[in-house]
Amino acid sequence: MKVIRLILGKLILLLNAVFSPKPQQRSDDEQQRINKELESLSLYQFESCPFCVKVRRAAKKMNLPLETVDAKQPDHEQALISGGGKRKVPCLRVENEAGDVTWMYESNDIIQYLEQRFA
Incomplete structure (x- = not known):
């Protein structure tokens, strides 16, 4: 099963690069204004997760250079679990001006949020 996931993950990344x-x-x-606003957002993700690729593609299409965080790294994984409550990606960490943090799961919800805020 791990071999199949590895192959499919590499295929997803290849197709994403080509298209x-x-x-x-x-x-x-x-x-520049949008880039400044993006400093309060971080996308916790796995590189070859198809839902994470979906969010990254939508962000690229909207020209949103999101900070991406590899949730497989132990310290980032722990931040995701303690902040968001679960180890699930993609997850968008949104910090508002008051310093309050919201953790948003589900690729469609993340894309909809980005479209409403930046498109």
């Missing part, structure tokens, strides 16, 4: 979406174009000022 990568073109990023949305914005003015420099607008992109």
